[in-house]
Amino acid sequence: MSDTLLACRDCGQLHRAANALVPGHRLACIRCGRGLSRYPPTGLDAPLALATTALILLLLANIYPIFLVNLEGRAGQDLLISGPLRLSEYGGPFAGLGMLVAGLSFVIPLVWLCLVVIVLTGLRSGDPALRPRLAPLWKTALLLYPWSMLDVYLLGTYVAYSRLSDAVETNVAIGGYALGVLVLVQAVLMVVLGVRRVWDMIADPQQFAPQPGEPWVMCGACQLVTAAPEPGATAGRRLCPRCATALEPRQPGSLSATLALISAAAILYLPANLLAVMTVERFGRVNSYTILAGVEELANLGMWPLALLVFFASIVVPMLKLVSLGWFLYAIRRRSPRRLRERTRLYRLIDVVGRWSNIDVFMVSILAASLQFGFLTTVDPEAGIISFAAVVVLTMLATTIFDPRLMWDAARGEVR
DSSP, rough: OEEEEEEEEOEEEEEESSSTTTTTTTEETTTOOEEEEEEEEEOSSHHHHHHHHHHHHHHHHHOOSSSEEEEEEEEEEOOOTTHHHHHHHHHHHHHHHHHEEEEIIIHHHHHHHHHHHHHHHHHHHTTTTTTTHHHHHHHHEEEEEEEHHHHHHHEEEEEEEHHHHHSSSSEEEEHHHHHHHHHHHHHHHHHHHHHHHHHHSSOOOGGOOOOOOOEEETTTOOOOEEOOOTTTTTTTBOTTTTTTTTTSSSOTTHHHHHHHHHHHHHHHHHHHSSOSSSSEEEEEEEEEEEEEHHHHHHTTTTTTHHHHHHHHIIIIIIHHHHHHHHHHHHHHTOEEEEEEEEHHHHHHHHHHHHHHHHHHHHHHHHHHHHHTTTTSSSEEHHHHHHHHHHHHHHHHHHHHHHHTHHHHHHHHOOOO
């Protein structure tokens, strides 16, 4: 078996691996520790079965209610779509928030699972002529995956359940159990899937490998290492031969776009934490809650682990992302070589944990849909949740757009 070229998408280091395709092996970058390749020992049958099961569970989680609530003989229920529909009734920016919640908790997960099933079915068919057509579908699936937030939504339902149980009689329904099993099945699916394996089955990377000593470039979408486009080459030759993504040595406009996004997020961070995210009217008494007040209430109820989780996800993580990205940009400007590995690992951390800040967004949407009992108990969203959702989305986009390889380039004095 000939060697395979692997490039690290975090630091840009090129590797030549003889065992990149061996099932059960995991390869990591020698410079920054980023995972380069992992081939699960199972075939495609297991991930295809899991993806199909997850698709069925997603439909069940949407057909049946997640919670059944009862207050003084008045019954209610909460479906996955109930929160977005309830938010849309308020109009204005709350309708946009409802669309965001619907996209993250239903539309994107549905599209992602459908794409995974289609791609795996196409690869399993063994038709070579079909494989190039699967590349744009798989690329789209990978772009959507970080925004498929059923796991975050499940944690948001747990926080909402804790608050619902304190106010009304609450029971988990079939949809709630289906959602829990769905998140577990998706987690197992990602373990046995193997992203690079799917790309390599779509098109063998060795046929596009550059010659020894030839300038190379890594595709930002499929991580294919291929010959760098020659100066003055035609537009067609500047596309990745495997997934048709434009070949660029570094992500264009990464620094300016990151700075703009974190600046906007920093401006919204204060109102997101100072303004109320929801108002609770119970037996004529009206109380408004900020994010920190919600954490304090959970702590007062004795739910310290849950309070710490919400505090970390909703307050610490957004601030950590803003400070970290600002540090990265400053270090690049100063061309600092200090703590490169630590900065790169920090980047990977904020990239992974950033999506979990949506716990409060999902929680407010669930409570607003479930607790609508007029004078007895009513929950309404407030302006703070709009600002907070914007901070989460902006910081996620900033982390995605930021190219960490620029930190290593700057340390070497290279300007991109």
